[in-house]
Amino acid sequence: MTAVTPGTAPTASTGAGDRVDLGARGGRARFSRGRTVRYAVLLLFVVIVLIPVYVLFVTSFKGAGDAAPARAWNLPQLWTTENWQTAWTTLGPAIGRSLQMVIPAAIISAMLGSLNGYVLSRWSFKGANIVFTLILFGMFIPYQAVMIPLTQLVLDLGIPGGIPTLILLHVVYGIPITTLIFRNYYMTVPHELVEAARVDGAGMLRTYWWVILPVSIPSFVVVLIWQFTNEWNDFLFAVFFSSSQNGPVTVALNNLANGALLQNYGVSMAGALLASLPTLLVYIILGKYFMGGLMSGSVKG
Amino acid sequence: MLKSLRRAGPPLLMLLPSLILVGVFVYGLIGVNFSTSVTDNHTAAQATGQEPSSVVWFSNYLDLLGTEAFQHSLLNLVLFTVTFLVGTMLMGFGWAWLLDRPIRGEGFFRSIYLFPMAVSFVASGVVWRWLLNSNQGESASGLNRLFQMIGLDFLQNNWWNNVTFGILAIAIPAIWQLSGYVMALFLAGFRGIPEELREAARMDGASEWKLYRHVLFPQLSPIALSALIIIGHMSLKSFDLIMSISKPANYQTKVPAVDMFVFKSSFDYANAAAVGAILLIIVAVVIVPYLVHSNRSEKR
Numbered sequence: 001m002t003a004v005t006p007g008t009a010p011t012a013s014t015g016a017g018d019r020v021d022l023g024a025r026g027g028r029a030r031f032s033r034g035r036t037v038r039y040a041v042l043l044l045f046v047v048i049v050l051i052p053v054y055v056l057f058v059t060s061f062k063g064a065g066d067a068a069p070a071r072a073w074n075l076p077q078l079w080t081t082e083n084w085q086t087a088w089t090t091l092g093p094a095i096g097r098s099l100q101m102v103i104p105a106a107i108i109s110a111m112l113g114s115l116n117g118y119v120l121s122r123w124s125f126k127g128a129n130i131v132f133t134l135i136l137f138g139m140f141i142p143y144q145a146v147m148i149p150l151t152q153l154v155l156d157l158g159i160p161g162g163i164p165t166l167i168l169l170h171v172v173y174g175i176p177i178t179t180l181i182f183r184n185y186y187m188t189v190p191h192e193l194v195e196a197a198r199v200d201g202a203g204m205l206r207t208y209w210w211v212i213l214p215v216s217i218p219s220f221v222v223v224l225i226w227q228f229t230n231e232w233n234d235f236l237f238a239v240f241f242s243s244s245q246n247g248p249v250t251v252a253l254n255n256l257a258n259g260a261l262l263q264n265y266g267v268s269m270a271g272a273l274l275a276s277l278p279t280l281l282v283y284i285i286l287g288k289y290f291m292g293g294l295m296s297g298s299v300k301g
Numbered sequence: 302m303l304k305s306l307r308r309a310g311p312p313l314l315m316l317l318p319s320l321i322l323v324g325v326f327v328y329g330l331i332g333v334n335f336s337t338s339v340t341d342n343h344t345a346a347q348a349t350g351q352e353p354s355s356v357v358w359f360s361n362y363l364d365l366l367g368t369e370a371f372q373h374s375l376l377n378l379v380l381f382t383v384t385f386l387v388g389t390m391l392m393g394f395g396w397a398w399l400l401d402r403p404i405r406g407e408g409f410f411r412s413i414y415l416f417p418m419a420v421s422f423v424a425s426g427v428v429w430r431w432l433l434n435s436n437q438g439e440s441a442s443g444l445n446r447l448f449q450m451i452g453l454d455f456l457q458n459n460w461w462n463n464v465t466f467g468i469l470a471i472a473i474p475a476i477w478q479l480s481g482y483v484m485a486l487f488l489a490g491f492r493g494i495p496e497e498l499r500e501a502a503r504m505d506g507a508s509e510w511k512l513y514r515h516v517l518f519p520q521l522s523p524i525a526l527s528a529l530i531i532i533g534h535m536s537l538k539s540f541d542l543i544m545s546i547s548k549p550a551n552y553q554t555k556v557p558a559v560d561m562f563v564f565k566s567s568f569d570y571a572n573a574a575a576v577g578a579i580l581l582i583i584v585a586v587v588i589v590p591y592l593v594h595s596n597r598s599e600k601r
Contacts, residue, residue: 035404038399038404039404041399042396042399042400042404042410045396045410045414046410046413046414049413049414049416049417049477049481050413051432052417052425052428052429052432052477055428055431055432056427056428059428059431069436069439069440069441069442069446070446072441072442072443072446073446073447073450112318112319115315115316115319116315116316116319119312119315119316120316123311123312123315124312125312125313128312129596130596131316131320132596133592133593133596134323134328135319135320135323136592137327137588137589137592138323138326138327140534140584140588140592141327141331141581141584141585142537142538142558142577142580142581142584143538144538144540144557144558144561144573144576144577144580144581145331145334145577145578145580145581146326146327146330146331146334146577147334147561147565147573147577148334148337148565148570148573148574148577149330149333149334149337149574150326150330151565152333153325153326153330172322172323172326173326175319175322175323176323179319203311204311204312204315205315229419232421233420233421233422233423233424234421235421235422235423235540235541235544235545236540236541239544239562240562240565250421250423250424250541253423253424253427254423254426254544254545257423257426257427257430257545258545258548265427265431268427269427269428269431271427272423272424272425272427272428273424275421275423275424276419276420276421276424279419279420279421280416280419280420282419283416283419287412290419291415291485
């Protein structure tokens with residue numbers, strides 16, 4: 001990131017405080033109308049962003065009586081939970097499988113990422129940066145470019161299809177992003193902490209266990225949430241390596257929504273809400289950490 | 302020599318599992334994929350190894366690039382990516398700009414704008430498929446019906462069923478889903494600019510526009526680059542959203558990633574591999590300079 005040029009900062013601090021205050025006060029008065037406009041625009045966008053949510057919610061409670069296109073945007077004449085029941089019986093098992101997939105995969109890739117990040121940030125060796133860049137490239141590749149031989153490889157390895165395969169794939173292809181997040185985080189851990197341990201004669205693993213791991217909790221939360229969301233929402237690997245009988249919820253939902261000849265939007269929308277519930281809950285409860293994942297996943301340290 | 306090995310030994314050993322996995326699953330498979338893409342492995346029998354396939358070098362690539370259908374996919378990919386990038390950058394920057402100065406309820410607005418990102422493309426595809434329904438007039442539903450209701454009938458259109466620009470309709474949900482992300486990036490960028498910098502510029506008599514032009518934009522450009530790279534490479538890989546809104550075989554909305562799926566489903570492994578390799582080249586052209594650049598700037 002670009003550093004602030006040293007010349008500019010002092011200018012500001014030597015400037016007369018009064019004049020700055022005046023400017024700010026004048027600004028505030030001028031902005032009161034501007035502020036109203038800002039609120040109006042922001043609220044308008046809230047409405048626009050929430051339109052799909054309204055549709056999902058309302059349609060999922062509609063029965064056959066609301067099928068007419070003229071009633072498309074109306075509230076249900078009769079609120080019914082039938083769609084939800086159908087969606088639950090169809091998607092319930094797949095949601096269970098998604099959980100079985102996401103929990104171990106997220107934990108394993110977080111541990112690998114933590115080890116890699118630690119080594120790459122604190123036990124730098126010649127060429128460490130190149131190794132890191134080579135790992136990082138794996139995050140950007142279109143997986144289409146490995147898919148054909150990957151199906152063969154998975155077959156040769158003899159891993160059971162469906163969830164076990166997907167766990168392996170999510171762990172492997174999760175290495176770059178988890179390494180990146182942990183590495184960037186460990187860069188901010190004070191050097192003295194690691195050096196002190198080293199002087200005391202602690203080796204690499206011991207330092208990791210006693211010094212690094214205890215301060216890693218926040219980034220573990222970030223990585224776990226990030227991986228949980230991404231793996232839960234993955235469709236590409238899921239559609240290539242599983243079916244709606246043995247795959248995660250995205251495949252089952254896609255099958256429910258697009259498989260049948262006659263589309264039942266009520267059921268598919270209830271299903272879409274059900275399938276999104278876990279990630280939405282994570283987002284609502286742990287939103288702060290979710291943001292942390294977004295930031296560290298993109299802005300290179 | 303021995304000393305440097307002793308220094309590098311333990312760290313490398315610890316990295317080894319990951320290095321092997323990435324080496325095999327990323328670089329190794331890219332190589333194998335390439336070697337499949339230069340064969341005539343077009344049938345199920347060849348795919349399962351019952352019949353031999355022979356090397357035809359780049360003729361698969363040339364055939365693909367020569368067909369109208371694949372050119373259409375590439376054009377769709379370009380249209381989609383440009384729209385997706387412009388849309389998310391404008392919305393994301395606009396929201397960040399609106400939220401930058403202190404405002405009550407900032408957290409609320411931020412959460413609402415960002416939440417679509419937590420939803421899978423498959424789930425949002427369900428509702429967007431409904432919203433982008435191409436029926437008009439009496440039988441209209443979705444957005445077309447909404448346009449009628451608010452008196453904007455002229456906006457009604459057949460969305461993703463348009464042959465040339467149908468792909469742009471699919472960019473709308475993509476923008477809906479990722480603008481919040483770009484906003485979060487820009488907001489962090491705005492917050493990272495020291496207040497003194499703005500005040501200094503204001504005291505020098507810089508107008509708001511000049512303040513943005515000469516002080517804020519240069520500070521935000523690394524963020525903008527990150528956002529462009531992240532959204533750009535997502536866009537080039539777009540698959541889920543298109544699959545869940547339109548059918549994979551749909552001509553008007555197909556992109557290379559979808560073609561690859563269709564080839565794979567019909568056991569045409571050579572063409573599937575070739576499409577994958579083409580996608581990889583397109584992405585690499587964008588990503589590799591970026592990675593090299595950020596690697597260098599970090600060293601400095």
